Amino acid sequence: ELTAWQADIRGQFPILTAHPELAYLDSAATAQKPRAVLNAVETYLTTTNANAGRGTYPWANHTTALVERTRRRVKEFLGDPEPDSDRSTVHFVSGTTEGLRAVARDWLTTHLTDGDEILVPYADHQANLAPWLEAQRLLAERGVGVQVRALPYQEASGDYDHRALPELVGPRTRFVAATHIHHVYGGDMNVHRLRAAVGPDVPICLDAAQSVGHLPVSVTELDVDFVVFSGHKAMALPGTGAVWARNDPARGPEFRPGGWQGTPNTVGIASLEAALDWLDAAGTDRIARWSTALTARLTEGLRHLTPYEILGCQTSLAADSRVQRRHGIVSFRHHDIPSDDLGFILFSHGFMVRADSLCQAGADEQDASVRVSVHAYNTVEEIDRLLTVLPD
Ligand code: PMP
Secondary structure: OHHHHHHHHHOOOHHHHOOOOOEEOEOOOOOOOOHHHHHHHHHHHHHOOOOOOOOOOHHHHHHHHHHHHHHHHHHHHOOOOOOOOOOEEEEEOOOHHHHHHHHHHHHHHHOOOOOOEEEEEOOOEHHHOHHHHHHHHHHHHOOOOOEEEEEOEEOOOOEEOHHHHHHHOOOOEEEEEEEOEOOOOOOEOOHHHHHHHHOOOOOEEEEOOOOEOOEOOOHHHHOOOEEEEEHHHHOOOOOOEEEEEEOOHHHOOOOOOOOOOOOOOHHHHHHHHHHHHHHHHHOHHHHHHHHHHHHHHHHHHHHOOOOEEEOOOOOOOOOOOOOOOOOOEEEEEEOOOOHHHHHHHHHHOOEEOEEEOOOEOOOOHHHOEEEEEOOOOOOHHHHHHHHHHOOO
């Protein structure tokens, strides 16, 4: 059933059908765009392109409606049970980096008082560390001292080390920043364990850059207060993204970002609306099953290739329920061949992968690895062929 579904999906990506000799395995960096998204962009630009919120004529009104509609669409896509209420808001940003920075600058700095503590990840994407440290610095300049505590990664289970949580969480814990799916290891970081550890009143901000578009994401199930994602990784245009923010006075002030004023990225927003429609039609649950099947196949294959070390979590198999599956992302190293050479060798066979230190906080050149990341359009054949061209 999944195979027939996938064949139909693959054909909807013009850049892929135009280059059958190449294999795009870098979707964690950015996703390819289906025909439906390209069409939505062209339709918008050739029918009603105008500025938003300045409406005295139909094109402008249409654009304003597009922005409002897409805001609601984002809420719906994220499983917000009340997309029409003001108990949550959606702000468009250029991507996860800008979104997390906006939460840090425009919300966190107005929420904390002297002596408060925040919990932030130290081994995730640097976009999910730098903004919190900057907020700490900005607050310190105003005489507000905030303790930043490191949320440690645990290789054995492939998520945060929840055994460390009782010591890290205290009565002054006021905020937690976390990641949904790790961008190097591909594991689900089990944010519900963080919620259980901090209790119902502490706001949690989730970096969902690697989950939105890849698996069902539900703000209700996750019980988080902010969800930040990049549209371009979810098949919309670059320069798109959103912050979904719960508006709950008990957990803090309303999120009112200062950075977003002026002309919005209307073309990007048109692409995001089409991308979310496309993803819902394709089925994020099916996309998730497909991607985890591909990454499981790759990890199985890699385990039989002795010169390779798979990074992050110890195994991909669910045999041990404590061990994480990899959600479409596998990173590995060769014992002797430097990762950038490996990237070059792979491209000589037509494989596009990421080969460097992967923007991981705290990582340096020695941590360079090769990352293979997939989406709905990748095939079993691509994974099998990759395994045959990896050098010994
Ligand atoms: N967080 C994570 C987990 C990511 O994977 C990425 C992108 N690699 C980012 C943040 C930054 O996203 P963007 O470049 O779209 O701002």
